[in-house]
Amino acid sequence: MIVIIDFGSQFNQLIARRVRECRVYCQIEPPSISAAEIRALAPEGIILSGGPSSIYEAGSPRVDAGIFELGIPVLGICYGMQFMIDTLGGRVKKAAKREYGFASLSVTAPSALFNDITGETVTWMSHGDSIEAVPEGFEITASTENTAVAAVANPEKKFYGVQFHPEVEHTVKGRKVIQNFLFDVCACKRSWTMKSFARDAIAQIRESVGDKKVILGLSGGVDSSVTALLIHQAIGANLTCIFVDNGLLRKNEADQLKEKLKRHLSINIRFVNAASQFIDALSGVTDPERKRRIIGKIFMDVFEAEAMKIKDADFLGQGTLYPDIIESRSAFGGPTAVIKSHHNVGGLPEKMKLKLVEPLKYLFKDEVRKLGKTLGLDEDLVWRQPFPGPGLAIRVIGEVTQKRLEVLREVDAVLQEEIRAAGYYRKLWQSFAVLLPIKSVGIMGDGRTYENIVAIRAVTSKDAMTADWAKLPHKLLGKISNRIINEVRGVNRVVYDISSKPPSTIEWE
Ligand code: XMP
Numbered sequence: 001m002i003v004i005i006d007f008g009s010q011f012n013q014l015i016a017r018r019v020r021e022c023r024v025y026c027q028i029e030p031p032s033i034s035a036a037e038i039r040a041l042a043p044e045g046i047i048l049s050g051g052p053s054s055i056y057e058a059g060s061p062r063v064d065a066g067i068f069e070l071g072i073p074v075l076g077i078c079y080g081m082q083f084m085i086d087t088l089g090g091r092v093k094k095a096a097k098r099e100y101g102f103a104s105l106s107v108t109a110p111s112a113l114f115n116d117i118t119g120e121t122v123t124w125m126s127h128g129d130s131i132e133a134v135p136e137g138f139e140i141t142a143s144t145e146n147t148a149v150a151a152v153a154n155p156e157k158k159f160y161g162v163q164f165h166p167e168v169e170h171t172v173k174g175r176k177v178i179q180n181f182l183f184d185v186c187a188c189k190r191s192w193t194m195k196s197f198a199r200d201a202i203a204q205i206r207e208s209v210g211d212k213k214v215i216l217g218l219s220g221g222v223d224s225s226v227t228a229l230l231i232h233q234a235i236g237a238n239l240t241c242i243f244v245d246n247g248l249l250r251k252n253e254a255d256q257l258k259e260k261l262k263r264h265l266s267i268n269i270r271f272v273n274a275a276s277q278f279i280d281a282l283s284g285v286t287d288p289e290r291k292r293r294i295i296g297k298i299f300m301d302v303f304e305a306e307a308m309k310i311k312d313a314d315f316l317g318q319g320t321l322y323p324d325i326i327e328s329r330s331a332f333g334g335p336t337a338v339i340k341s342h343h344n345v346g347g348l349p350e351k352m353k354l355k356l357v358e359p360l361k362y363l364f365k366d367e368v369r370k371l372g373k374t375l376g377l378d379e380d381l382v383w384r385q386p387f388p389g390p391g392l393a394i395r396v397i398g399e400v401t402q403k404r405l406e407v408l409r410e411v412d413a414v415l416q417e418e419i420r421a422a423g424y425y426r427k428l429w430q431s432f433a434v435l436l437p438i439k440s441v442g443i444m445g446d447g448r449t450y451e452n453i454v455a456i457r458a459v460t461s462k463d464a465m466t467a468d469w470a471k472l473p474h475k476l477l478g479k480i481s482n483r484i485i486n487e488v489r490g491v492n493r494v495v496y497d498i499s500s501k502p503p504s505t506i507e508w509e
Contacts, residue, residue: 001192002026002182003043005033005063007051007079013323013463014167015047015077017364018178023190025197027362028322035066045073045186048080050165054129055082055092062087073158075113075181078127081152081161088135088159095130095147103144105164111141111153112184113160113177122172123150123164130163158185194367194374198230201359205234209315214357215307216317218243218269219389220257223319223360225265225381226372230359231317232267233375239317240268242306244299247275248391248400250416251409264378274302282393282400286437288509291400295390316354320361321368323463365463385430386464394509398437408435410488411454418480419458428470429461433484434497434508442492451492456480458497459506467501 002019006012006028019026027041028049038046046067053060065087068074076084082092105123107114123144131149134140138159142151152161160181166174182188214231218224218241231239243261245254254273261269281294307313360368372382393400396408411433419431434455442449456477461467481494497504 001041001043002045002047002186002188003033003038003041004028004047004049005067005080006030007049007061007083008053009050009077009079011165011167012049013364015049015178016322018167018175019047019182020192020364020367021175022179022182022188023192024182024188025192031061031063033063035064035070038064038067038072039070043072044188045075045181047181048074048076048083050078050080050126053079054094055079055086056129068157068159073181073185074160075185076159076161077167078163078165081163082129082131084159084161085131085134085138085152088138090131090135090138091133092129093132095128097146098128099125099144099146100127101125102170103146103150103164105142105144105150107142107151109139109141109153111151111160112155113151113153113162113180114141115176115180115184117173117176117180122170123166123174124168124170125164127163160185194371197363197367198233198371198374201230202234205231205357205359209235209238209357211238212314213238213240213310213312214315214317215239215310215313215354216241217303218261219387220253220261220381220384221319221387222365222368222372222377222382222384223321225261225377226368226375227317227319227358227360228265228267229372229375229377231357232265237268240270240310240313241265242303243269243271244302244306245271245273245275246278246295246299246391248278248295248393248405250387250392251413260378260381264381270306272302272306274298277302278393279400279402279405284399286398288394291393291509292390295393299389314355315357317357317359320358322360322362322364323465325361383426385425385428388507394507395432395434397434397508404435407452407488407490408433408454411435411484411491414483414487415456415480418476418483422473422476424458424470424472424476427460429459429464429467430506431456431458431470433457440493444492449492452490453493453495454484454491455495455497455508457506457508459501461501461506464501464506467506469498469500472496 004015004026016026016028086092103123103125104120106120107118130147134152137154138152140149141153144150147163150163164171166177216228228241278298285291369382392405392408396404415433419425436453439450440453458470459467460470484494
């Protein structure tokens with residue numbers, strides 16, 4: 001395995017992805033981790049990530065210099081390389097010219113990192129500092145027009161550094177550089193598969209839970225379903241799942257999910273219908289954050305009341321994913337702005353004093369889907385698009401009433417049908433409809449109409465942190481619009497949302 005030290009670069013998750021694509025397991029750790037803690041993890045190699053700081057600035061992030069005494073190979077990327085050079089006695093200075101974007105790299109000396117890479121190759125750079133002098137034992141192995149020291153190597157200690165970003169697609173031989181580090185320098189083996197992950201995760205759950213009981217909130221989404229399967233394979237009947245129907249699901253979804261979950265997960269599931277509680281509490285509420293708070297609170301109350309009926313439960317299972325963990329832990333300890341309160345992270349009923357079991361916390365979404373497939377989860381559940389905990393309440397803009405929910409459900413059902421029929425369901429991160437709180441004038445037959453507007457939102461994304469609006473074919477959009485206006489009473493206009501995230505978000509509220 002590889003430990004990646006997070007110095008705050010926006011590309012950290014990409015480094016992790018690249019390593020895992022090579023079937024080598026890796027973990028991202030904050031700079032506060034000690035050398036002893038790293039030694040305990042017994043990694044084959046350490047990657048120091050890039051970051052936005054300058055190494056000579058006060059307060060720039062540093063990791064325990066003891067990591068260079070562990071006898072473990074190190075690859076420093078951008079800021080990571082500058083940190084290594086600075087710590088080991090070299091000199092880093094503000095560059096005469098900032099380098100941002102493409103740069104042609106010349107490999108000037110042989111290095112294990114550049115095995116099978118010779119001459120000139122296109123790389124991607126983003127730095128304002130440069131290395132002026134390298135420490136003893138290091139040699140310069142590559143340069144660019146603006147950067148004399150674009151790569152360094154200390155083959156004896158197996159320390160390597162690159163000023164460019166090998167993890168981004170723009171660096172043409174980037175994958176090769178990472179592979180060279182993993183296999184030629186660190187002697188890693190390509191042994192990390194979802195099967196091996198599942199085996200380890202099941203063993204770990206067994207060890208930490210023992211013969212105690214686990215409760216899990218099941219939403220029917222891929223994350224909680226896979227979590228349930230893993231925990232169930234580990235402890236069998238000692239797992240109880242709770243599914244809360246909040247009345248804010250899509251058309252027929254509660255019943256379909258119920259049936260699917262029962263059929264495909266031979267797991268102990270308690271279904272709780274709390275729809276009226278949620279809808280009543282939302283009456284008259286239009287503020288998005290208030291909606292979220294109300295739904296979060298009722299969910300907790302209902303969940304807790306049901307969980308209390310399960311005797312001797314010590315653990316709460318959660319389908320937390322890796323991006324949630326990385327996002328909630330800023331490298332510099334600074335609070336990240338709360339854009340929307342997501343009630344599924346950190347919303348554990350405190351007085352229940354349950355310990356957490358989060359077997360997916362080191363996985364990315366696409367890896368969770370692979371794991372689901374490996375564990376034999378029903379294809380439909382594996383490929384379900386994400387659906388927010390507050391459900392349709394944050395897609396009915398303005399007041400949430402049964403009537404407006406009904407309109408949205410019908411619209412959304414048409415949309416889903418068309419998206420699936422056109423083969424787009426799996427290609428999109430999400431596709432859904434939003435009911436707007438304004439009406440517009442239209443004409444139907446010979447008469448004037450004054451009805452609702454719905455917006456269609458379809459996005460592509462890897463992890464929901466950024467997203468692009470989907471370039472759906474005009475013909476498909478036309479068909480969706482026609483069908484909605486013709487088939488759903490109360491809607492006379494359909495618009496398509498062409499905003500990306502950022503600056504917009506995926507959901508409207
Ligand atoms: P935004 O709208 O913030 O959404 O771009 C990012 C992703 O998160 C989903 N989402 C939620 N999921 N509880 C959830 O479980 C929530 O409160 C929540 N709010 C947004 C959203 O659907 C998208 O996939």
